Amino acid sequence: MAQLLPNALERAINELGRLPGVGPRTAERYAYFLLRADERTAQSMARALIALHSDVKTCPVTFALINADEDISPLYSDAARDKRMIAVVEEPLDIVALERTGQFKGTYHVLGGTISPIDGIGPEQLHIPELLKRIRNDAAEEIIIATNASVEGESTALFIQRHIQEARLNVKVSRLARGIPVGVDLEYADQITLSHALEGRRVL
Amino acid sequence: MAQLLPNALERAINELGRLPGVGPRTAERYAYFLLRADERTAQSMARALIALHSDVKTCPVTFALINADEDISPLYSDAARDKRMIAVVEEPLDIVALERTGQFKGTYHVLGGTISPIDGIGPEQLHIPELLKRIRNDAAEEIIIATNASVEGESTALFIQRHIQEARLNVKVSRLARGIPVGVDLEYADQITLSHALEGRRVL
Known part of the structure; x- marks a missing residue:
């Protein structure tokens, strides 16, 4: 099969695909977004990535x-x-x-x-x-x-x-206390969370 | 509130958050992944992003x-x-x-x-x-x-x-023909897709 995508796009897709939880389709979407966006968007993202290691300890x-x-x-x-x-x-x-x-x-x-x-x-x-x-x-x-x-x-x-x-x-x-998070109905809480909530019950 | 994250990490999170469909939590996860990974991972991703615009037309x-x-x-x-x-x-x-x-x-x-x-x-x-x-x-x-x-x-x-x-x-x-995609049960196909499939039916 002939080459379907330009090398640089292929490479960007591969690189972005290394991010956690990013599959080939998502990586394609990211790379294509950066390609269509202003050149400065990709450049400023690139600069931020390079600075990550040198400027953080x-x-x-x-x-x-x-x-x-x-x-x-x-x-x-x-x-x-x-x-x-x-x-x-x-x-x-x-x-x-x-x-x-x-x-x-x-x-x-x-x-x-x-x-x-x-x-x-x-x-x-x-x-x-x-x-x-x-x-x-x-x-x-x-x-x-x-x-x-x-x-x-x-x-x-x-x-x-x-x-x-x-x-x-x-x-x-x-x-940290284990228990039912705010906004969650009892019926949806899992068994272990409910056990923790019972164990850690507080007297009013 | 005091600054909670190093500037460079904050910046990388903001930049990665510009990708389509990426919220602050996902951007944090990406940036933190790149920070923990080998320095060359971030650098090679950065190089690929910079080349996107210059090497693709x-x-x-x-x-x-x-x-x-x-x-x-x-x-x-x-x-x-x-x-x-x-x-x-x-x-x-x-x-x-x-x-x-x-x-x-x-x-x-x-x-x-x-x-x-x-x-x-x-x-x-x-x-x-x-x-x-x-x-x-x-x-x-x-x-x-x-x-x-x-x-x-x-x-x-x-x-x-x-x-x-x-x-x-x-x-x-x-x-392109509209119809029922391979592997999809009739009962799950939406109304419009089914209408298309009926309209475009083929004599065997």
Whole structure:
């Protein structure tokens, strides 16, 4: 079969197809959109992608993402944030979700994933030793484990809790409440969520 | 609220959010994927996007997309393709879909869209005069109108048919058959598709 698309378009489709969850049809749509749009649209997107790695780095204390010209996450260095309270999250973007609540005034610690034997991620790949160090250094009083409500998130939470106990650190360990999300009818809630909601019921 | 994400990540999220159908969450996921992947992944994607405009151009005869160093679409210049048969499509990518069937040995003509008063696209924005010229120049015998099965596709098809008649061109005008797609149960076919299928029924 003769070549059906120009090489550059073919290449752009292949490249965009590497994005998570993007199949060939979606990649075609993206590439064709960029081709039809103003040349500057593609160029400015390209520049943003190139800057991603050079202008972003990881905070050496909290492992949040920070600007390359910063030393430490502003969410940690900010004197108004309570360093004795540490929310432990899986990924940097989880911080954004928690900050949007406006409820949490402590600091964050990014694990960098969850323990997942299938993906070959053991506890040694996560920033758990650094968490234990922070608990000591900052005289932390409460660790809020805010991993996802997945099997990996749950087992990682248990693993961290056990490690904190074994290290005989005098710190309260809590977890985000599991229960029925706002706006969801009881009849549509799954069995496990309902079990959690029952277990965690609160006296009015 | 303090800045939650590094500037470069914020910018990449905004840029990726311009892709069609990509909301903020998906854009975050794409940007974070590129940040976690090898630096070369983002760079090679960026290079592909930049090359899109410089290395792709439009064929002056068929309006298909071609390499910048080509003069005419190889699907037109190829002597094995029958120039007396022209399939008229809306967009360049439609050619790929038709070529995949391996059934069509004629040439293509890309309209560059459909007549759509809502989007301000009138017939003058489409490559219809060039089509009429081709019909004359190539002594075309059949025009297969392969626009989409949408309201705009249908009205564009009618418009082209009328124009060909008015220009008194001696050419057969056909349309892609409408009917029940392979693998679809009758009970799930919509009313209009079923009407088309009845109308276009074939004697066995």
